[in-house]
Structures are given as structure tokens and as C-alpha cells.
Amino acid sequence: MNAIYALIPLSMILLAIALWAFNWAVKSKQFDDLERSGSDILFDDDDELHQRAIEEERQRRREHD
Amino acid sequence: MITRTIDQTEQPLCCHGCAGAVDWIQSQGLGSFYHYRETKAPKPEQQTHWSLFDHPEFLEQHTIALDDGNLEIELSIPQIRCAACTWLLERVLQSNDGVIMSHAHLGRQTLTVRWDPQIASLASILGQIDRLGYTATLLTDESAFQARKKERRQLIKRIGVAALGTMQVMMVATALYVGEASFIDADQRHFLRWISLVMSIPVMLYAAQPFFVGAWRNLRHRNLGMDVPVALALSLAWIASIIATISELGEVYFDSVAMFTLFLLTGRFLELKARHQVLDTPVESRPMPMTLAKSCGDGQFEQTPVSMLRPGDLIQLAAGQQTPVDLTLISDRASVDTQALTGEFEPIVVERHAEILAGSINGSSVIEAKVLRVGKNAFLGRLEHLARQAETVELPEARWMDPLIRWFIASVLTLSIITFVFWWPTNPEQAFEYALSVLVVTCPCALSLAIPTAWTVTIRRLRRLGILLLNPTHLLAFARSNDWFFDKTGTLTEGRFQRLGVKQLGATDMDQALSILSGLEQGTVHPIAKAFEDIVPTPLQQITHLAGQGVSGVLNGTQYRVRQSTLEEMNPEFEHALQITLETDEGALISVALDDALRPDAKHTIEALQAMNIRLTILSGDREDRVQAIAQSLQIDHALAQCRPEDKLRHLRHISASTVMVGDGLNDSPVLAAANGSITFAQAADLTRLSAGAILLSPELKSVLKLRETAQKTTQVIRQSLFWVLVYNAIAVPFAMSGWVPPWLAAIGMSASSLFVITNALRLNRIS
Structure with missing residues (x-):
């Protein structure tokens, strides 16, 4: 049981890091729009339709040039 | 203005603290510091800064000139946190000669001041607010928006710290509880207690700060608000735990303290978010123009910022443009859309020299007009002013908790002192412990949690039902009021033209005729066109609009015209309707x-509302016959037509009992603000939405039934919780005073009663 004398102080260091990280996240405006962040995860970056639209846009630009 | 002589020159200082520092440095003979220093502190420039605000042009733009010659302004003060701030600001300003009225608004964090410009000046008022440590800004959207963002970020940080701290402290607490049963080693117990003490420090000193600041403000003004019992419970439990940790005697309550902080902060955040959501998302579909075309003589017009316009200026208003100022028409005739103002969708025709109120939209081609009133003296400004004033009346419901809390705290403190004094002569060692257990066992936590938790759960629940609750104090009126008032156009009705019936007059195919009619109307901006949106239009050539007379167009060589129906052509079934x-x-x-x-x-x-024995009244700005027609079809006995905003307000105030108002127009804002409970729609203008207590996000009127039902459940739950807390205390306190309750039992009792209150509030979630 003597392990707690080492492990708990260690966890407190981790807590301090977590607090610092959280503070940084708030400061870098990651919590400014809570409604949106919740639904962000639902939208794939590599969504098929989206990828196709990007591709088409590129194509169009190439033709334009 | 504070000044000190530094280096033989008089220098302004920002505050008494700095002045003290200067005095001290000079008294130590270290005045040459000011000679040696390389960078100078930023100089306060209050005097020049404030005097700018006494400029006549500024006053004209940002203040309301009242009929008796006094001026009034509304300022944004983001540091207003609790009732004590409003009290302080109001009292300090009112002690000024020349200040007639000052009213601080807690929810909006604004301050309204009215003063006599002959005696007082705006500069001195602003300077005084500044000296109190508050920063007053003009109500521009941008700065307020930034201030809100900052406030939110700060609260999120506090919640984060409270959440992380609570999790850690509770983890350790679990070990301690388990250890208690399995005979933990005394050293390890001591160690774990110290760990939870350290981890609770950021929660208490940072996360819980708003409660201490609020309580301090309350106490300084001899006022027992909601923050006082919270701060008292937190600090007593925390200090007792620290003493227990150091002395290795008694019980620790670090977990309860941290969790309590987290719960309350979460509740506060939800309340804040609901409020900000409305403020942050303006719905004004048509933003007011920033500039208007102003005549510079010789028939030329030049775009001029709206704030530079003066009464008497000649301006041009383009087709479809909304006017931000009141106008007098110079052109012969104009068709004006006032839906934004009155909720009535039918355009009105204005003749030369008649007034066009700010907020109206020009429905005809370009018109010329003279500026009549600008800024806060224009119609929109007046309306806002009226709404704000209506709100100034204190609602008794908003403070219904205060006496109970005051009474509760006073008796708990008295009882613990009695306990201490009683035991001191016979048993000095135990006296402190017994007194503490009285404080802990009564724990104001449960009491101060009862209302916020119920509100928090209700806000969330209503949000899911499509209702945004802005002001939880309105819940009591929603639940209990038996006097409900409704606006007509846009509230009971759809607020737009719809086809009621078609009557055949000549030999023709009905569908084809309707399609041609649709083709003619689709080209116009007139609200009639909306009634034909669902019909596929037949394209016509040479479509011409005849102002006030209708539309005409050509199809296959035949000319078609739309005009108002004559009496013989009318469908007698719909006598109040417009017939074309x-x-x-x-x-x-x-x-x-x-x-x-x-x-x-x-x-x-x-x-459904009538079945609940609620008295219903229609308050409408529309014509008598139309209002009566609607009242009859809905079987509402009381209906008042042609009401101006002031009339609506008067009718509402006529009822002394609690009232609820449902409305959607800008002209409803004052009456919405004055009602004990008020409901509006998401599509309403900003001012209207801000004046309301709840907003229906879906365009369904029947949501008000859900709102009433939920509000009734909420007030019921709050009552249950308060009742439980009082019963529990009535039983527990005598035992604690006689020393029969050991601290660990007091802790269990305290947690159990808080837990009961929270679970009871959460029950609101499950009611279907």
C-alpha cells in the first residue's frame, strides 16, 4: 500500500497538467461555440459527397485557368 | 480626479491605491524613482475622456430627451453581478444633485440614469461609475458581445477547474470511506486527507469565487441574498475540514464542498447560456441601414451616416429600404410596410406630410421625406424605452425566496451560538464540535440548491421541447397565472394572407385562372403574392403595376388585370376578408x-387554456371588426382592438393578479416586459425577444400548454424540496444541539438532504 505515497503525488502532477491544458483550450477559444462542437463529430472530413464536391471545384478551377 | 505632485508637476492618478503608493514612496524619500524610471505607467485620462460625453451631438445621439427637459441614458455595465451591485450603483448615483432616477438591471447588466442637464452632467455620472470600479460602456452590440464571450469563457474555466478538482477529491474520498470500514492505517488516512485538502484548494479559491464575491457584496450592503448561504456553507464546511485535517480529529467534507461548487456553477452556466443565446443571435431579417441618402441642395443626394442625420434633413428612401429614423413624407404618396412594428402585414398607404415611423419599410418606389425624429427619440427608441420602463416595476415573484433564506440563516446562526454558549460552561471541549454539527447538519446547501437545480433541469427540459426559457422567475406566473393575454396578428393567426375561398364569376377554368393570377402576383412585393406561392404561375408578358390599383399582364394577346372586387363580385361568406x-x-x-x-x-x-379556467383576453392593434371575428371564432369573450403599445400596457396593469402575455410584434415589447410571465416567438424582433421570459422556437402556439405544464411541475418540485429541507431541519437540529449527532452522521444527513433535493429536481426530466 505504500505505493500510494508515490502514485497520488504523481496523479496530482497529471492534474496540474490537465488544468493547464484546459486553461489553454479555453484561451484558444475551443469552448466558444459549444453547440457546434457537439455536432462537429457527426460530419466526416472525408465525406464522399464533400470529397467529390472538392474535386469538382478543383476541376472547374483548372478549366477556368 | 485624484492627483499628486510628482517632479514638480501635478499628475493625474487612476485610483486611491496608486495615490497611496506615490505618497508612501515620497515619504520614504524615494521620490527620485520617478526621475530614474525608464517606462512610465499608462496615464489615466479620465477627465478629457469623460468630458467628450457632454458634447451636445453625443447627447442628442445617445440619450433620450424627456418631455420635462431631463435626459436619460442606458449604459452597459458588465460587472453588475448581483442585486447588491444594482443597489450600490443606484444609491451612489441618486445621491448626486440633479440625478432624478437610476435603475440598474441585473439580467441585462445595464444601468439607466435620468438626470437634469441644468444641474448634473453625463461626464460626472460616468466618472462616478468609474470611481466605483465599474466600467460603463455604450450599448453597442460589438462590445457587449465581446463582454459576453469573456464572461462565458471565465465561467467555463471555473467549471473545468471545479470538475477536475471534484473528480480527484471524490476519488480520494472513496478510498477514505472504504478505509473507514476496513480499518485504514492512521498514517494513510492522514495522508489522503491532506491530499484532498490540497486538491480542493483550486476549487474553493478559484472556481467558487463568484459565490464569495457575490456574498461579500450582499453582506457589505446588509442584504442576505442567495450567495450568502452558499458561501457560508462552503466556507464553514471547508474550514471545518481543514481544522479536522490538521488536528487529525473530526470529519472532512472536501468531497461535498467540491461537488456542491460544481453543481451550482453548472446551473449558473446554463442560465447564462440561455440568456446569451438570445442576445448573441439577432434575428432582424433586414438590418437597419447605416447610411441614408441625404440631400445636399441642388437635387443631389449623398450617403450620410444615420447618426449624422438631424431633424429637418431631406432624405431619399429607396424601395424596400427600412428607415431607422422617423420621417415626414414629402413625396405625394407611399405604401409602407409596418409589419416589423405592429405585426400587421397589410401595407398602409401614407399621404404627403404624414409620418412614417422608424422600422417601417418603403414598399413603393423611391420616396423623398424629411427627417422628423432621430435616435432614441425615434419610434423604435421610444418603444424600447417604454419596454425598459415597464420592466422597472419589481416583480414580487423574483424575490419570493429571500425572506425564507434570511429567516433560515438567522435562525441557524443563532441556534449554533446558543449551542456553543450552552455547552461551554460544562463541556468546553465538546462545545465547538456540537456547534459545528448544528451548522453542518442544517447545511444551507440543500436550501440554496432547491431552486437553482429545479430551474436548471427545467431550462434543459424546455429546450428539448422547443422552448427557450430566458428568465426562470417567469415560471411561477406560467404555472399559476389565470389571466392570459394574447396578441392577434402573428400570435393567434399566421400573420400573412391566405386564400380563404375562390368564387367563379365568368366561364373559365378555375385552375387556369388561378395560375394566371399567381403569375401576375409573383412579380410583386405586395404581401398578397405570398398567398399564391403554392400555385404554379403562368408566365405573362408586359406585367405592369398600377400603384394602389393592382397588376396587369398579357397572355396570348389577352390582357389580364387584378383589382379589388366590387360588392357584387364578393363572396359574402368572407365579409371581413380582402377580395380580389x-x-x-x-x-x-x-x-x-x-x-x-x-x-x-x-x-x-x-x-385547453379555457378548460383550466384561465381568463383570456385579446389585445390587438388591428381593426375592431377583424379582432371581433377572431375572438368569436375562438370563443374568447374579452377582445380589445386598436390598442397602441401604451393601451396594451394599461389593460395588462389593470389586472392586479399575476399575468401572462403572449405576443410577437415590436409593439408588444412593453407589455411583454411588464407581464409577470411573457412568451414570444423565435421570429420576433430582438427587442421583443429580450422583453420576453420564454421564446417558442417552433412556430406552434400549443407549446404554451407544454410550458404551463412544465412550469407547474417545477413549482411543485421546488415546494417539495423546500418542505423536505424544513422538515429535516426541524428533526435534526434538536438532536444536534443536544450533542447526540456525531459529525459523521451530520455529514451523512447533509449529503442526504442535498442529494434528495437534486434527485427531486432531476425527476423533472422524466415527467412525460
């Missing part, structure tokens, strides 16, 4: 009756 006729040179084809239709759920909603 489609005709060719050979004669009339069809006539169509158009009117504003009831919302599909209006009948059901009204019947």
Missing part, C-alpha cells in the same frame, strides 16, 4: 377572398 378579382376585357373571371388565417393549433390551445 381577375378580369379580362370581356369581364370578370374569378374572385378570391384573402385573409389572415388562424394558426392551425390556435383553437385547440385556446380551448
